[in-house]
Amino acid sequence: MQNQTQIFGIRAIIEAINADKTIDKVFLQKGLKGDLYSELETLIRKQSINMAYVPIEKLNRLTKKNHQGAVANISPVDFFNIEDLVLNTIEAGKTPLFLLLDQLSDVRNFGAIIRTAECTGVNGIIFQKKGGAPVNGDTIKTSAGAVFKIPLCKVDHIKDAVFYMQASGIKVIAATEKTENSLYDISFKEPCAIIMGSEDRGINPSTLKVVDEKAKLPLLGDIESLNVSVACGAFLYEAVRQRISISN
Incomplete structure (x- = not known):
C-alpha cells in the first residue's frame, strides 16, 4: 500500500511546492521568523495549501530529523482538475x-x-x-x-x-x-x-x-x-x- 510521504525542512518544502508536488498539509512552528520562513508562508497561502501553526514539541513528535520548524505531508494520490x-x-x-x-x-x-x-x-x-x-x-x-x-x-x-x-x-x-x-x-x-x-x-x-x-x-x-x-x-x-x- 502506498503511504503518505513526509518531508521536512523549510527549503525542501519550498522546492516540493514549486515542483508541483501535491502537499496535503504543512505544519509550521509557532513564532518562527526569517526570510526563508516568510517565503514559505507566502507560497503556502498563494497555493491555498492546508497549514497549521504548532508548537515545536508537535514537530518533534512528527519527525526526529532536523525539521527547521517545518514539516509537510505529501499526498499519496494525485488529484484531478x-x-x-x-x-x-x-x-x-x-x-x-x-x-x-x-x-x-x-x-x-x-x-x-x-x-x-x-x-x-x-x-x-x-x-x-x-x-x-x-x-x-x-x-x-x-x-x-x-x-x-x-x-x-x-x-x-x-x-x-x-x-x-x-x-x-x-x-x-x-x-x-x-x-x-x-x-x-x-x-x-x-x-x-x-x-x-x-x-x-x-x-x-x-x-x-x-x-x-x-x-x-x-x-x-x-x-x-x-x-x-x-x-x-x-x-x-x-x-x-x-x-x-x-x-x-
Missing part, C-alpha cells in the same frame, strides 16, 4: 454521479465514504483544499485502497464546485435534515451530484441556499442523526437503485 473530471465523465457517455464533501473532518469517515463511492460507481469525489480530512494512511486503509480507484478533486470552495456542476447541467442534491423532502422522493436518474456535510455542523448554510434540491433520510428511532458515512451510503445506493431500474 474539476473541469477535466466533469468533461471526461460526460464525454465517456456516462450519466454523471458526483459526490461533494463539505469539510468532512474524520479520516475514517472519509475513507469509508470513498470505499462506498467506488462501489456505487461514483465518477469522482470533490472536496475543499482547506478544513477537511486529509488523504493519509488511515484514509487509505479505511477505503480498502479505493482512493487509488476513484478520481479525487480538490477545490478552493465547495460552493464553486456546486456552481460548476450546475453550469454543466448536473443537478446538485444536498443531504440535510433541514428539509421536509424525503430521499425517496428525489430523482437520481439524471446527471447529479450529492453533497454531504461535516460531522458536527452539516452543510454550510450558504451552500444550502444554492443547491437544486434537499433531501433527508427518514429516522424512526430516538437518535436524531446518522453517521455521515452511513447516510452517504444510503443516498448513493438509492441512486444506484433508481439507475438500475432504468437499465432494466
Whole structure:
C-alpha cells in the first residue's frame, strides 16, 4: 500500500511546492521568523495549501530529523482538475454521479465514504483544499485502497464546485435534515451530484441556499442523526437503485 510521504525542512518544502508536488498539509512552528520562513508562508497561502501553526514539541513528535520548524505531508494520490473530471465523465457517455464533501473532518469517515463511492460507481469525489480530512494512511486503509480507484478533486470552495456542476447541467442534491423532502422522493436518474456535510455542523448554510434540491433520510428511532458515512451510503445506493431500474 502506498503511504503518505513526509518531508521536512523549510527549503525542501519550498522546492516540493514549486515542483508541483501535491502537499496535503504543512505544519509550521509557532513564532518562527526569517526570510526563508516568510517565503514559505507566502507560497503556502498563494497555493491555498492546508497549514497549521504548532508548537515545536508537535514537530518533534512528527519527525526526529532536523525539521527547521517545518514539516509537510505529501499526498499519496494525485488529484484531478474539476473541469477535466466533469468533461471526461460526460464525454465517456456516462450519466454523471458526483459526490461533494463539505469539510468532512474524520479520516475514517472519509475513507469509508470513498470505499462506498467506488462501489456505487461514483465518477469522482470533490472536496475543499482547506478544513477537511486529509488523504493519509488511515484514509487509505479505511477505503480498502479505493482512493487509488476513484478520481479525487480538490477545490478552493465547495460552493464553486456546486456552481460548476450546475453550469454543466448536473443537478446538485444536498443531504440535510433541514428539509421536509424525503430521499425517496428525489430523482437520481439524471446527471447529479450529492453533497454531504461535516460531522458536527452539516452543510454550510450558504451552500444550502444554492443547491437544486434537499433531501433527508427518514429516522424512526430516538437518535436524531446518522453517521455521515452511513447516510452517504444510503443516498448513493438509492441512486444506484433508481439507475438500475432504468437499465432494466
